Amino acid sequence: MNGSLSSIGLVVLFVLIGSVFVAAETALVSLRDSQARSLAINRGRRGRIVAGLNQDPNRFLASVQVGVTLSGFLSAAFGAATLADDLAPYLEPLGLSTSASETAALIAMTLVISYVSLVFGELVPKRLALQRAESFALSLGPLIDRMSRLSRPVIWLLSLSTNLVVRLLGGNPEAKREQMSDEELREIVGSHSALGDEERQILEDVFQAGDRQIREVMVPRTEVDFLDASAPVHQASRQAISQPHSRYPVIRASADDVIGFVHVRDLLDPDVVDRSVRVGEMARDILTLPWTRPLLSALTDMRREGIHLAVVADEYGGTAGIVTMEDLVEELVGDIRDEYDVEESETTRHLSGDVEVDGLLNRDDFEDETGIELPEGPYETVAGYLMSQLGRIPRPGDVVELEGHRITVLTVEGRRVSRVRVTVAPPPAVAEPV
The missing domain is CATH 3.30.465.10 (Uridine Diphospho-n-acetylenolpyruvylglucosamine Reductase; domain 3)
Structure with missing residues (x-):
């Protein structure tokens, strides 16, 4: 009886050892690169170990598979061989011969041990590791790292064999895991329970904006209110205050010759409004962007330069229109209206x-x-x-x-x-x- 209990204890021990390796493998494989980098920065030595394993999956996968294979082999072979002998005598009273009872006992114990190994050694640790990948990775990462160092010759041989087979099958042993696609990222954002409807909408608008160019959101030149560079300031100020804009592009002979822009406050400056100053003399430098510039890239440029108005140039160098910081931001957060905006229903x-x-x-x-x-x-x-x-x-x-x-x-x-x-x-x- 004591021998049977010892055998059962050893089987349970081997299953638990295997479950540790399974949990470690699942946690490290499911860990995203961004999570690994965050752990390396914020969780000290353990975090750096986990990040190192994440960058070299061949090393930890070989270590884990050695542990899983050995523990699974020992639990099945040792457990079935020893416990079957103890179970066989209890089957003989059922009318089975000695050889038949031994065979039935071996099959029964193999099935029981396989079931226990599958549930407690595979499914349960995988489920738990998926739910708490960071915690399991931090807890088990140092163990896997130490084991990989101790079994380096075995791991080298396994890695060499694996790389050879991968090459024969047309794969690239050095390739990293596939990056998350835009569609997958959008699906994650859309299904994340922590995000509200407004947050999801803003993030969806950001994804859509990433695929758009500024020519899709610009104000076309036919709709732009330009100021003539040769016009006196007092004349231009009357034109400016009759419109709801705060900045106006300044042109010479045509809309294709934009020399800068003026702010309405420049035109209303009492120091210049009564003098014979021309608008062109007050024009500030203006940013010119190609109409194929991605929307988010243009927004970054304008924010970095502190610019709220830019000219959009077409493929021939002419003026296609203008784009404002407000136009670009509205693509991310929706319409922004102030007290001077004219409420016009386009639909x-x-x-x-x-x-x-x-x-x-x-x-x-x-x-x-x-x-x-x-x-x-x-x-x-x-x-x-x-x-x-x-x-x-x-x-x-x-x-x-x-x-x-x-x-x-x-x-x-x-x-x-x-x-x-x-x-x-x-x-x-x-x-x-x-």
Whole structure:
């Protein structure tokens, strides 16, 4: 009896030893690089050990597998061999022969030990290690590190063999784990229970902004209020205070010749307003950005330089429009309005289901308002799409059909489509049988 208890105790011990290695492997493998770096900075020596193991997975994986394999082998082989002999005599009264009872006892003990090993040596430690990866990594990391040092020759041989097989299978032994994709990161953010709806929306806007260029959010040159560099300050000040802007780009002969910008406070300075000072003499330097500059990159540049207004240049060097710090920030946090902003509704919804929108609405905003996705093309706005489809300057009444909808040009200002209506196209007429 004492021998059986000793054997059971040894089996339990081997299973527990195996569970330690399994938990260590799971914790270290599931640990993200950012978590490992944080542990190295904030958790002292243990944190640095964990970060070192995280950077060299071959070393700790080989150590762990040696421990798991040995403990599993010893628990199964030793336990089944010794406990089966103790169990066999209890099966003979059931009518089994001596050889049959020994075989049945061996099979039974193997199944029992396998079950115990699977539950307590594999599944439970893995589940716990996944739930508390940092804690398990800090607790078991030094043990794995010490074992890897002691068994370095064995690990070297195993690593060499592993690298050889990986190369034969077409893999790269030096490759790191795959980086998290944008879609995976968005899914994590969207499903994180600690984030509220507002926080999720802001983060989603940041992800979307990362894919956009400033030409998608700029104010086109046709909508920009420029100041003539040769205009007297007193004349320019009257023009400036009639508009809701605080900064104005200054031009010479045309909108393609922007020499700087002025702040409305410069124009209202009592020291210059009564003198014959020209606007061009007061112009400050202005930042010029290519219209393909990523939105977040442009925001970083403007924040670093302390600039609130920039000129957007097209591929030919001409002025495509302007972009402000407020325009870029609004892409992240939504509309920002002050007491001087004019409340203009760009979208009108009719009871019939028709929707009227501004012709300068960009593709993403148009999809948000109407649910219709404009196809990819050499344009950024609804007006650009209509011009591309018609092959000419649109006129009021022009109609373009898309995805079962009709986009009708309502008004045109100069050569720019200012207003369009989106309606559901009627189904095609079916000829009645004669």
